[in-house]
Every structure is written in structure tokens, then in C-alpha cells.
Amino acid sequence: MKIKIPATSANLGPGFDCLGLAIALYNEVCIKPSSYQSISVKGEGEENAKLKKNNIFVSIFYDIYQELAGKKDPFRFEFFNAIPFSRGLGSSSAVIVGAIASAYEMAGVKASRETILNKAILYETHPDNIAPAVFGGFTSSVVESGRVRTLKKVLGEKLKVVMVIPDRPMSTAHSRTLLPKSYPMKNVVYNLSRASLLTAALFSENWEFLRVASKDCMHEHRRMKQMKELFEVREIALRSGALMSTLSGSGSSFFNLVKAENALKVATALKNAFGMFRVEIFELDNNGFEIVKS
Numbered sequence: 001m002k003i004k005i006p007a008t009s010a011n012l013g014p015g016f017d018c019l020g021l022a023i024a025l026y027n028e029v030c031i032k033p034s035s036y037q038s039i040s041v042k043g044e045g046e047e048n049a050k051l052k053k054n055n056i057f058v059s060i061f062y063d064i065y066q067e068l069a070g071k072k073d074p075f076r077f078e079f080f081n082a083i084p085f086s087r088g089l090g091s092s093s094a095v096i097v098g099a100i101a102s103a104y105e106m107a108g109v110k111a112s113r114e115t116i117l118n119k120a121i122l123y124e125t126h127p128d129n130i131a132p133a134v135f136g137g138f139t140s141s142v143v144e145s146g147r148v149r150t151l152k153k154v155l156g157e158k159l160k161v162v163m164v165i166p167d168r169p170m171s172t173a174h175s176r177t178l179l180p181k182s183y184p185m186k187n188v189v190y191n192l193s194r195a196s197l198l199t200a201a202l203f204s205e206n207w208e209f210l211r212v213a214s215k216d217c218m219h220e221h222r223r224m225k226q227m228k229e230l231f232e233v234r235e236i237a238l239r240s241g242a243l244m245s246t247l248s249g250s251g252s253s254f255f256n257l258v259k260a261e262n263a264l265k266v267a268t269a270l271k272n273a274f275g276m277f278r279v280e281i282f283e284l285d286n287n288g289f290e291i292v293k294s
């Protein structure tokens, strides 16, 4: 079997740990029965020898496979990774969702997307990357008594993403240590009001609200100070016509949502200013992970 899992952009500014959307940039994994277990890696991470020995996809896959099948059969895992590691593009969620969904498939056990989502939340405690990797589109999620409740909005072809992908990583674990444990009431209200408006604007396709609704005062500034060029990325993107411009997940990439007709203009302005960073135009993904039987 083959599975493809989309990249995701989480938070979208004020929606810390709850809002996210899926991007048409995919990791693909082929899993085949074999007489012994083996791993090959192409693309992102192929130079990292540890991924062939200590691979989190493989360990999560076997956690679930053994639980379902009651045995540990040997498989060959072939990874084709397009999602860069630790750049705020949901590489870890893609691994978690991909491993769980493919373990169900290989064990021959049917599972709903809600089941995959609720297994995945055991491995990554916030649903903002996991939910769009499972369902595609824009997702708004809460975790209640350990279960994720998500609503999804399909985002059509009129929108594109201009992603700025820096040459340096920011690990989520480190990036979270930069944040305070509590926030003053006025900051909470600032983010709460904007996350609500952002969700309403995306669901109702009122794109002109996105710029004001995507502002954040909880996490972006502290994280962006680690890579000061990101302040200028935002300034140029918004000046060139981006609808919103936010730190992608915990960084280091910057997510710019644009009307399709403005994508090239925004991308060119960013490429001209940041020759050392990758600047790419992506479609949105509205399907989430997809299993292709082979």
C-alpha cells in the first residue's frame, strides 16, 4: 500500500493549538510485506542515518499494528519525504497520522478518520496540525475529555499559499519553552476575539477580515525574535497583497494566504527580498491523508 499525507500550517496567528489547515505538499510512504524489516528514505532526511534505525513512523506503526493484529510482521518501509523537518509545516503530525492510518490499513481493520484523529492525539497533544492532516481543509478543533472535536471547511481554488521556508529549523519542543505559562486577561481576549473572527471569516469566505483576524499576541513575537528576518517577511507579504501572514506552526516557516491571482506577485516580492530562503506557491489540500492500494 501507499499513503500520502499533507503538510499543515498550525495556529494561523491567534488560533494557538487549535486552528490549522492542510497544504498540497506531501510525504508518501510505501509499505510492503517482506521477509525482513527494512527502511529506505528519499527526500527530506535522506542524509540522516538515524531515520533508518530509529524511525518514529515505524515505531508508531508497530504500536498500532501489534495492538490490532496481535503480532509484529516484517515490512519494507519506503519513505518519500517532501515536508521539511522542524520548519512549522507539520512534519511530525504527518508522520503520526501516516503511521496510524497505514497500520490500520495493513492490519485490515477499517477505521474512520475520527478514530485515526483520536489515536493521533495520544502522540501529539494539540490537534491543530493533526486535524488538517486527517481531514484536509481548514480545521477548528478542541480536545474535550481526551477526545478531539473538529469542524472542517473546504477552501476552494481561489486561494493559494505562498510559503517562505527558512534554511534554519526551529524545533517545536524548543519553541514552546519560549512561551510564558500564563497570560494577562487582555492578551487572552485579544487572541480569543481574533481566533473567533478568523474562524468565522474562513467559514463564511469573508477574506477581507483575515488580516485583522490573524493577529496574535501569545506566541509569534517571542518565536520570531529567534529569526528576526521573519518580521520583514510579514511586512513584505502584507504589502504585496497577502490576505494574512502568520508564523507557520512553531516556525520557522512563514505562511501567507493569498488570492490565487496574487500568488505570483507575493512570491516574487518575497523571493527578491529573501534569496537565501525557499519561497514556494502551494495549493491547499482538502482531502487529508489518502491511501492508495498497490
Ligand SMILES: Nc1ncnc2c1ncn2[C@@H]1O[C@H](COP(=O)(O)OP(=O)(O)OP(=O)(O)O)[C@@H](O)[C@H]1O
Pocket (backbone or CB within 6 Å): 008, 010, 027, 045, 051, 055, 056, 057, 079, 081, 084, 085, 086, 087, 088, 089, 090, 091, 092, 093, 095, 129, 170, 171, 172, 173, 248, 249, 250, 251
Ligand atoms: N519524515 C519523517 N520521518 C521521521 N521522523 C520525522 C519525519 N518528519 C519529522 N520527523 C520528526 O519530527 C521532528 C520534527 O517535529 P517538530 O514538531 O519539531 O516540527 P514540525 O512538526 O515540522 O513543525 P510544527 O509542529 O511546528 O508544524 C523531527 O526532528 C523528527 O524527529
Ligand SMILES: N[C@@H](CCO)C(=O)O
Pocket (backbone or CB within 6 Å): 010, 011, 016, 017, 018, 126, 128, 129, 172, 175, 176, 219, 249, 250
Ligand atoms: N500549536 C503548536 C504547533 C506546532 O506543533 C505550537 O505552536 O507549538
